[in-house]
Amino acid sequence: MNQIETIKRPTLHEELVDRLRNLVVEDQLKPGEKVPEKELCESFGVSRTPLREALKVLASEGFVVLQANRGARVAEVTRKELENAFPVIARLEQLAGEMACEFLDDAGIAAIQTRHDEMVAAYKARDRQAYFLANQDIHQALIRGADNEILEAHHRLLAARVRRARFMANLSDERWAQAIEEHEGMMERLHARDAEGLGNLMKQHMMGKYAAHIKAMDAEAD
């Protein structure tokens, strides 16, 4: 028997959690904006019940803020949030790097290398969009390689939160070059299965990204 087509997600609220989170992360719903319950219900064709269930989940994830009797607003991306989130993400990546060295098989490493090469090509072509996507895939693959669902879940949430700061737009040439170099180093360590080395590099890589973020924010705020 052929592969049966995947069952569409069974419950509305699960689907809505992902859809709404995407709207927030993709900046379709802007920080500080009130979440337009009515419009969203209409555009998704659902009643308020599942939508509100989804909002409760999103609030617990930190993407929206609930105010009693005043509905939900899209959470702001504050400097403090980035200050808090990045060190945590960096440690999660460090752990992931260490574990990935242990658990990834050669094929898995090869797949990451391929994507890495594509990322470098995108860098050389100055294709920010392609770079961003390849970069995201690489980090995701390394996290997945740790074979730790809890680590993955917490990382995914935090990564989504900081992604809202949309840093790529004003990524400086220096930082971009530095990031590429860091990634080269990471690939070396991964091939050598140097767990501690890869972990440290991934942590440093993330803190470097953080520093660049802060610098860009400060420059923007002049």
Added chain:
Amino acid sequence: MNQIETIKRPTLHEELVDRLRNLVVEDQLKPGEKVPEKELCESFGVSRTPLREALKVLASEGFVVLQANRGARVAEVTRKELENAFPVIARLEQLAGEMACEFLDDAGIAAIQTRHDEMVAAYKARDRQAYFLANQDIHQALIRGADNEILEAHHRLLAARVRRARFMANLSDERWAQAIEEHEGMMERLHARDAEGLGNLMKQHMMGKYAAHIKAMDAEAD
């Protein structure tokens, strides 16, 4: 003007999230059990809407599992979950230890020392309950000391999840003694504001707890 009494939590679902999570963590609702929606509604005196909202949040936190059209069950505490959670908690504690050295003031450190002394007294008196509570306070204070809400939130969730494994019941004498020694070392580093040292010790302390957990589980499963 005197302190006005605190406003009782405004929304039912927020209150319910905490209450239900407690029922799960305190083992009043047993792993694998179906969550008795009806009974809970009656005993809390609320309708199904806010209770179900709370269940959605609890599902996203990993305390219950939702099955489409078959309601919610209390999540099992699997060995894999502990294997996944502990390394992550350990890294979060490491980070917290480092930051706490930076951000805690002398009064904060003194308060932790006091609680530490009480914990040691409980140990000498073989009072598991008092030990457990003091221990929990100390770890929480160190996490708080990091002054990082995101770190704190993620740690709190994971700590609650592993707490369900209720390890204290069969804490061995050797492990208990070792834990006390590790805590003594932590206090030394904290007073010295040795960030890296405290971080490493806290990580190791958590991994030691993890190892003892696993050992106890294996012994139990024979």
Added chain:
DNA sequence: AAACGTAATTATGAATTCATAATTCAGTCA
């Protein structure tokens, strides 16, 4: 005009209702 007060409107939290999926239970047949 600007500031205030009040009525009308809207939005929100929660209860209730409704359609349907899952489960239970009685009856049938081997």
Added chain:
DNA sequence: TGACTGAATTATGAATTCATAATTACGTTT
């Protein structure tokens, strides 16, 4: 007796309704 069938019952997901809080609109007063 024990496995199967199908109706009755119950539980579940989602829509709808309802009471009330918040917001807006509109006069009134200075």
